[in-house]
Amino acid sequence: MTAPIRRTAHIEALLAMILDEDDPVRRNRMITRCYLDIALALADVVGRRDLTWFAFGAWASGTAGATIRRESALIDRDTAAHIAAGNLAIIANVAPAGLAWLREVEREGSPTERALEQTLTDPMFAGAPHLASAIGCYHAAAALGGIPTGAKDAAELMLLGNLRIGEHEQALVDTFIDAAMPLGGPFGLITTRFVSISTPDGDLDVCRDVPAPSYLAPAFFPADLCDLRHAELLVACTAYGQSPGSDVSASNAWIWEDFVDRMGFIFTFLRAYQQDARYFEVPPEWMGGSPHAS
Numbered sequence: 464m465t466a467p468i469r470r471t472a473h474i475e476a477l478l479a480m481i482l483d484e485d486d487p488v489r490r491n492r493m494i495t496r497c498y499l500d501i502a503l504a505l506a507d508v509v510g511r512r513d514l515t516w517f518a519f520g521a522w523a524s525g526t527a528g529a530t531i532r533r534e535s536a537l538i539d540r541d542t543a544a545h546i547a548a549g550n551l552a553i554i555a556n557v558a559p560a561g562l563a564w565l566r567e568v569e570r571e572g573s574p575t576e577r578a579l580e581q582t583l584t585d586p587m588f589a590g591a592p593h594l595a596s597a598i599g600c601y602h603a604a605a606a607l608g609g610i611p612t613g614a615k616d617a618a619e620l621m622l623l624g625n626l627r628i629g630e631h632e633q634a635l636v637d638t639f640i641d642a643a644m645p646l647g648g649p650f651g652l653i654t655t656r657f658v659s660i661s662t663p664d665g666d667l668d669v670c671r672d673v674p675a676p677s678y679l680a681p682a683f684f685p686a687d688l689c690d691l692r693h694a695e696l697l698v699a700c701t702a703y704g705q706s707p708g709s710d711v712s713a714s715n716a717w718i719w720e721d722f723v724d725r726m727g728f729i730f731t732f733l734r735a736y737q738q739d740a741r742y743f744e745v746p747p748e749w750m751g752g753s754p755h756a757s
Contacts, residue, residue, distance in 0.1 A: 471565050474500045478558055487547035491531045492751035494554050495524040499745050501561050508565070508574050509605045511740060512614075513621035516597070516628040517561060518742040519733065524550060525749035526661040549636045557632055559587055560594040564601070574605045593631035600624030618687035618737070623695055625733045633726060660732065663741035673714045673731045678739045683711050685738040703727040711735075 477497050484490040498521035505515045530538055530546045563585050567578040579602045582588075588595040604620040607613030659666040664677050675683045682689070691697060691707040700707045703726045705714060714731035716724045736742065 470500060471504060471562065471569055474504065474558075474565075475562060478554070478562070481551070482555060487531050487544070487550075488528070489751070491524060491528045491547065491550055492749065494550055495521050495528065495745060496750040497554060497558065498524055499743075499750070501558060501565075503743065504565050505561060505601065506743070508568055509601055509621070510608045511743070513604070513618050513737050514625070514739070514742050515561075515601065515621070516557075516625040516733075519625070519736070520553070520557070521745045521749075522661055522742060524554075525745060526659075528749055552635060553632050556591075556635055557594065557628060560591070560598060560628075563587070564598050574602055578602075591631060593627040597624040597627040597631075600627065615687040615692075618685065619691065619693040619696060622688060622691075622734055622737055623693060623699075625737065626696070626699055626730055629729050629733060630726065633722060633729065637722060662736065663739060663744075667732070669716045669719060669725075669728050671715050672711045673728065673735050676735050676739055678741065679735070683709055684734055688734050688737060699730060703730050705731050 474497060477493065477500065481490055481493045481497060484493060498517050502515055502518035502521060505517060509515065527546050527550045529535070531543050531550065533540070533543050564578070564582045567581045568574050570581075571578040579599065582598060583595055588598075600620045601624045604617040604624070607617040607620070659668055661667075662676070664674075667673065673683070675681055679685065689709050691700065697707055699705075703723060705727055706712075711731055714728050716728040718724050
């Protein structure tokens with residue numbers, strides 16, 4: 464553990480406030496801040512080289528905020544409401560898993576095996592195997608953090624943990640996406656054209672392949688993730704039609720409503736940006752305040 468666990472009790476209090484907040488715009492800003500706080504707290508345990516899903520979650524929530532605030536004339540009230548509902552559902556479902564591990568690590572003083580075992584006794588994990596798997600991956604990666612020869616294994620474990628949470632939350636929001644993009648079928652090709660993901664490099668069009676991020680360019684992936692070897696990551700590559708090497712030519716998503724299509728883009732996107740430290744610098748306007756200390 465590189466530093467004391469930061470603000471775990473504060474994060475839990477913030478999450479409680481989020482669950483009680485009725486205003487979707489104010490709530491979205493609180494959610495974005497909460498994700499960032501969890502990302503920073505987890506970074507104190509696993510290190511900052513590889514991001515956790517929660518750092519990406521902060522940026523995703525900030526992206527959702529523009530829709531919730533209806534900043535485009537193309538966004539109607541119902542679509543904004545469905546996105547706001549999904550924004551709340553994800554943090555209410557996923558954040559407690561990260562906080563459960565942080566509490567146990569805080570009690571133990573480090574990410575011990577006992578901390579992991581105690582975390583996974585929480586009933587929430589019984590019906591959420593992907594969340595349990597993700598926490599296990601983060602824990603295993605933290606154990607390799609001080610071993611130079613373990614850098615690649617740690618990076619792949621972090622990617623697998625991020626993917627497992629991504630799969631869990633994307634399954635969770637399927638109904639919200641279907642409601643926000645109700646036409647389906649060939650019309651999904653049209654509605655997907657309005658989907659983009661905010662990154663430190665600007666908005667990414669999900670209909671295009673994931674580009675080389677500027678922090679790595681011309682490479683597409685961090686060196687430790689250029690050639691995937693972990694068996695579960697290789698299975699995911701096959702399931703989502705992605706290359707275990709450096710080929711990103713199948714990463715675009717034509718129909719965002721389709722889970723497999725969507726996950727192909729998300730998997731490659733998480734892999735490309737996993738070591739981009741700029742994700743710890745969330746635009747302050749997304750959180751409704753001054754720049755957030757990191």
